[in-house]
Amino acid sequence: MLFDINKSHYKYREEFDEFPGIENHAVEYTTCVCGGNQATVVSTTSRHRNFQPIVACETCGTLRANPYLTAETADFYYRNVYGNVKRTDRSPEQLFREQQALSIVPFFDDILGEFETVLDYGGGAGGKTADFLKASKDLSLYEVETRYSQYAFENGIKPHDPSARYDLVIVSHVIEHMIDPVHQMRDIIDRCCTKDGLLLVATPIIDRQRARQWLRHFHISHKYYFTEDALIGMMASLGCRLVKQNNKDSFLFRVGGTPDIEAAQQHYRRGAEKTRAAIARELRPGWRSFLRSLKFWQPQPHNQAAPRTPELSP
Template sequence: MLFDINNTNYKFREEFNEFPDIEKHTFEFTKCICGSSESIVVSTVSRHRNFLPIVACTRCGTLRANPYFTRETAAYYYGQVYGDVKRSDKTPAQLFNDQNDRTIVPFFKDLMPEFDSVLDFGGGAGGRTAGFLAEGKVVSLHEVEGNYSQFAYDNGILPYDNAIKYDLVVVSHVIEHMIDPFAEMKTIIQDCCKPDGLLYVATPIIDRQRARQWLQHFHIAHKYYFTHDSFIGLMAGLGCELIKHNNNDGFLFKVGRKVDRNLIEKHFNDSSRKVQEAVEKELRPTKSKIMQLLRFWRPQPHNQAAPRTPELSP
């Protein structure tokens, strides 16, 4: 295991309770996106020092929190807790400006002629896609938090229309929150994307960093942590062909492609191998680790066996 909640030496961004009264809610064990239940434990702690079991799938290398929220718990968490934890100190205007500072519009500079309508799915205040308005695009927003979406509507962005199929659908830093990414992304593609349309998905990619740095990504609101290959494999299973990525967290796909099972398995196998190698590398003994162990090692008494009792022993 890379990170253990009992070890107080791990760095963390802040120490606070990510989910007050968590014991009143329900959790469940789930299979991975690839359908496998085989995994290794990577961590028992989040970056905020909350208990959060994280496992790595041995088939596809995807990391996930397991057990994790049931749908009822997720609905409560995002309705009653998440906003206070993540955005309580941000007005809609501040969130819009923060998102606009990370606009995705330059990524599409050479692709502007290929689309006219844009849907920002789960886009908060719409700041990441608002720049498309200046490019003459029609921009819409699908967002459940009313105060943020209203700010977007007041600034020229349209509400989502379920009767429309969009040329470009943007799902930015949403998929890692999904309970079932395969099923939920399939619904988005079917309901929102035009046939042969564009789908931009952004999510943190865990294997862009050494395994020792993964802890900074572990947050109770995130169920999944994808590798580059496991994410492309997931999207390939949805009929999405990668056409461009930004060498960070953004991937642009063409939807409506034929599902290639061999390609999916290749990505999953590569991902699994790389994750296991990354974990093993961090756990491999080094001179500094051995010296630290010797420095703090103390001999233990030899009477550590559990006492025999009439109830348990003959």
């Protein structure tokens, strides 16, 4: 195990209750996005030092919180806790400016002529995509937190039209929050994307970092932590072809293809190999761990008997 809640020397340790009253709500065990059930425990703690088991899938290498919130618990969490915990100190204007500083629009500079309508799905105040307005694109936003979406609507971004299909759909740092990414991404493709449209998925990619850095991503609102191959494999299983990616967190797909199960399985195998290798590198014995083991090592004779107690050994 990489991170144990019983140890206290982590770089990202914080005192912070991510879900007050969580003991009154239900959690459940789930399979991975690849359908795998076999997994290795990676961590028992979130970055805020809340108890949260994280496992690495043996089939595809994806990390996930397991057990995790049920759909009903997650709905309660996002409606009543998430905004108050994560964004209570940020006004809509502040969030918009923070997002705009991380604008995703430059990623599309070479293909701006390939689409006209854009949907920012789960985009907060809309700052990451607002610069599409300067490029004369028809930009809409879907966001459940009305405090932030209203600010976007007041600044030229349109509300999502459930009856419309969009040339480009952007799902930026949303998929890691999904309870069932396969089902939910398929739903977005079916309801929101035009035929052969573009779909951008942005999410933290764990195998682009040393395993020792993974802890900073572990938060109770995040269920999944993808490797590059596991994400591409999952999207291939949904009939999505990779168009391009950057070296950070963004992947652009063309939707509307036939699900490629063979390609998905190949990516899953590579993702699993990368995750296993990353964990092994981090757990590889070094001088410090060797000296710590010596400190607590006490030799015991092979014929040592179990301790006698009055209850068991009168």
